Amino acid sequence: MSQSHPDTVIEPASRLSFNFRELWSYRELFYFFTWRDIKVKYKQTVLGIFWVMLQPLLMMIIFTFFFGRMLGVNTGGIPYSVFAFSGLLLWNFFSTSVTNAGNSMVLNAPIIKKIYFPRLIIPLSSVLASLVDLAVALILFIIYLFFAPVSINILELVFFWPLAFALSLVGAVGLGCWLSALMIKYRDFRFVVSFVMQVAFFLTPIVYPVSRIDLSFLRYVLALNPMYAAITFFRVPLSTDPLDPVLITISICASIVSLLLGLGYFRKTELFFADLA
Amino acid sequence: MKPILEVQNISKKFLIQHQQLPYLSFRDKLSGLFSAKEATEEFWALRDISFDVQPGESIGIIGRNGAGKSTLLKILSRITPPTTGRITVRGRIASLLEVGTGFHQELTGRENIFMNGSILGMKHAEIKAKFDEIVDFSGTEKFLDTPLKHYSSGMQLRLAFAVAAHLEPEILIIDEVLAVGDAEFQKKCIGKMETVNKSGKTILFVSHNMAAVSNLCRRAILIEKGGLKKQGTVSEIIHDYQAASLGGNTAQWTTSAPGKSAAYISQVALHLQGTQPSHTLSVKIGIASQSRHKDLFVAYDISNSIGVPVLQAIPKQQPFIKFSETEQIIETEIELPPLIPDQYKVSVWIGEHNTETMCWEKEIVAFEISESPAKGRSFPHSHSNGFIVPNSRIVNA
The missing domain is CATH 3.40.50.300 (P-loop containing nucleotide triphosphate hydrolases)
Structure with a gap:
């Protein structure tokens, strides 16, 4: 049969780099895991895809009422509802994919203990499965934009939106992989994650603009958040506010560092998952 | 290569x-x-x-x-x-x-x-x-x-x-x-x-x-x-x-709950001897009495790994097991038929009459037969084809 199959050598753990060629050869399994995650998610819910649309809409309405109307938050020219919706859209993707990816290794522990495949497939596919939610919410957002009193710069949109999605993905993969490895080791980390995500929601300029913060030092700290740049980029085509290059650079660096650290930590512990799980 | x-x-x-x-x-x-x-x-x-x-x-x-x-x-x-x-x-x-x-x-x-x-x-x-x-x-x-x-x-x-x-x-x-x-x-x-x-x-x-x-x-x-x-x-x-494993094909069992019957089975030890197709199972049982009783019969039931009864052995009834104040050890030899490879479980029964159970310890010891009784057979043995493979030959060729 496959005489050309390369020799496999099983040795004590030493390499620190990922075997991307192997990962590529398992692309079908990657696809199946993603497909399963999506399928199971919508099979188990009555509201299904409807819930995915409802959630950002409801949140947008609530925040528009409290922050936009009652507190009168100034969003620099963008209608508050559009401002909140755009932030919630990306944040929801980020927080669900980080949470799901974080739990994914523990959930799939029975499989990990019984069969070999590159473990990275598991958190990656659960991040990818969350993209479906993002796509649904995005369509809703675009429809909403037609009715909202806002002018859109199409040229900027073509450039900045893909960048915003890419940055969210980078941040989610980095943090998700790190958490998934950590949770296999320390199961109670789950509670820490949901709390941290709630805090992070308010530390990210989702429902208020960063310009509302007077202390410049605090702005730099908040920019350490990978989602800061993603959400700011996403709003560029809708807004006339200038970008702060320093804050954006800090945030992009934070995304890349989180990706490298997350993957590195995952790789370091990957080999022993079956012993720990 | x-x-x-x-x-x-x-x-x-x-x-x-x-x-x-x-x-x-x-x-x-x-x-x-x-x-x-x-x-x-x-x-x-x-x-x-x-x-x-x-x-x-x-x-x-x-x-x-x-x-x-x-x-x-x-x-x-x-x-x-x-x-x-x-x-x-x-x-x-x-x-x-x-x-x-x-x-x-x-x-x-x-x-x-x-x-x-x-x-x-x-x-x-x-x-x-x-x-x-x-x-x-x-x-x-x-x-x-x-x-x-x-x-x-x-x-x-x-x-x-x-x-x-x-x-x-x-x-x-x-x-x-x-x-x-x-x-x-x-x-x-x-x-x-x-x-x-x-x-x-x-x-x-x-x-x-x-x-x-x-x-x-x-x-x-x-x-x-x-x-x-x-x-x-x-x-x-x-x-x-x-x-x-356990010094040959042996297994042991000791009672944990004697019960209230006049006599009970206190211990069982079995030892599988010989090779296919003629295995002999040697079973030693201990019988202890708590009150006076008539002479006892003993019977051994052997079932296979899926719980199907395979055979029952009732040793010749002479001599009967008499009442004794102290524990007595009864040793029985059972000639096994050519059984297919499997794990077999042994139950031991005692009673004064074949319709009255005094003590019945079910599936307490087991032995394993690993070789096929039919030498050179390549077709796998399975429970659906019976448990005994007797010697057979064509005589008119």
């Missing part, structure tokens, strides 16, 4: 934490920062295991529970890395440490075939090409589009096996998966494994079921306390293994 699998000096060390928790918790880690270091102990699950497997060979891996068989399988399947040593695999390897890995209750039968096949390492096109065969083998075509949660456990098992049976690696590693399923299906699976092996594939088979090992494998490896004790032909290794 180069070996298809080369295992060189494999060892595996585990660190045992003396605090018995199923997993670490972050909280403990934090509190641990401020307290003395936890005492850990090294444990070598495997030590210096080396062997080669030639292409097309089927090898049985035998050993008692905790000997390190599962760890070896996990290393070979790349689930966990070895601490030292090196394994070279020259071909596509697939391992079946469990049937139905990755089955999801919410997905339909059809979807699970694809998911499970993919986890086992089959390509999408490959699953598609074999899809009808898999469905056929499993016998679940009516329920293909029903979620798995509505399947009976037997159906789930058949579906899982069907997918696994259609794997076509060059090396197949199988853990004790055959221990499950009904007799009919087990036969189907052993048959399938034999065809896989005959088509030139290499099989590594781990099992406690000596009958299955001797049916499928020609060579075997005995693992004991993490080390490779011996390798050789399957009959040689099985013989060694059984000789090592």
Whole structure:
């Protein structure tokens, strides 16, 4: 049969780099895991895809009422509802994919203990499965934009939106992989994650603009958040506010560092998952 | 020809934490920062295991529970890395440490075939090409589009096996998966494994079921306390293994609850002697009396591993077992018919009359027959073809 199959050598753990060629050869399994995650998610819910649309809409309405109307938050020219919706859209993707990816290794522990495949497939596919939610919410957002009193710069949109999605993905993969490895080791980390995500929601300029913060030092700290740049980029085509290059650079660096650290930590512990799980 | 699998000096060390928790918790880690270091102990699950497997060979891996068989399988399947040593695999390897890995209750039968096949390492096109065969083998075509949660456990098992049976690696590693399923299906699976092996594939088979090992494998490896004790032909290794376990083919039992009957069975010891096709089972029972009773009968029932009664032995009724104030030991010899390889369980009964039970200890001791009574038989034995293989010959040729 496959005489050309390369020799496999099983040795004590030493390499620190990922075997991307192997990962590529398992692309079908990657696809199946993603497909399963999506399928199971919508099979188990009555509201299904409807819930995915409802959630950002409801949140947008609530925040528009409290922050936009009652507190009168100034969003620099963008209608508050559009401002909140755009932030919630990306944040929801980020927080669900980080949470799901974080739990994914523990959930799939029975499989990990019984069969070999590159473990990275598991958190990656659960991040990818969350993209479906993002796509649904995005369509809703675009429809909403037609009715909202806002002018859109199409040229900027073509450039900045893909960048915003890419940055969210980078941040989610980095943090998700790190958490998934950590949770296999320390199961109670789950509670820490949901709390941290709630805090992070308010530390990210989702429902208020960063310009509302007077202390410049605090702005730099908040920019350490990978989602800061993603959400700011996403709003560029809708807004006339200038970008702060320093804050954006800090945030992009934070995304890349989180990706490298997350993957590195995952790789370091990957080999022993079956012993720990 | 180069070996298809080369295992060189494999060892595996585990660190045992003396605090018995199923997993670490972050909280403990934090509190641990401020307290003395936890005492850990090294444990070598495997030590210096080396062997080669030639292409097309089927090898049985035998050993008692905790000997390190599962760890070896996990290393070979790349689930966990070895601490030292090196394994070279020259071909596509697939391992079946469990049937139905990755089955999801919410997905339909059809979807699970694809998911499970993919986890086992089959390509999408490959699953598609074999899809009808898999469905056929499993016998679940009516329920293909029903979620798995509505399947009976037997159906789930058949579906899982069907997918696994259609794997076509060059090396197949199988853990004790055959221990499950009904007799009919087990036969189907052993048959399938034999065809896989005959088509030139290499099989590594781990099992406690000596009958299955001797049916499928020609060579075997005995693992004991993490080390490779011996390798050789399957009959040689099985013989060694059984000789090592509890000093020959013996089993013992002592009562834990005497009850209130006039006499009760206090202990049983059995010893299997001889070779196929003429085994003799020697059974010693202890009878203790609590109050006066008439003479006693004794009967032995032997059933097989799936609980079907195979035979009953009632020793000649002279001499009867008389009443005695002290415990008496009764020794009986039972000439066994040519039984098929299996695990057999022995029940012991005593009573004053054949309709009145005084004490009946059910399936308390067991013995195992590992060799086929028919020498050179290649067709596997299964429960559906009876339990006794008498000597037979054609006389008019």
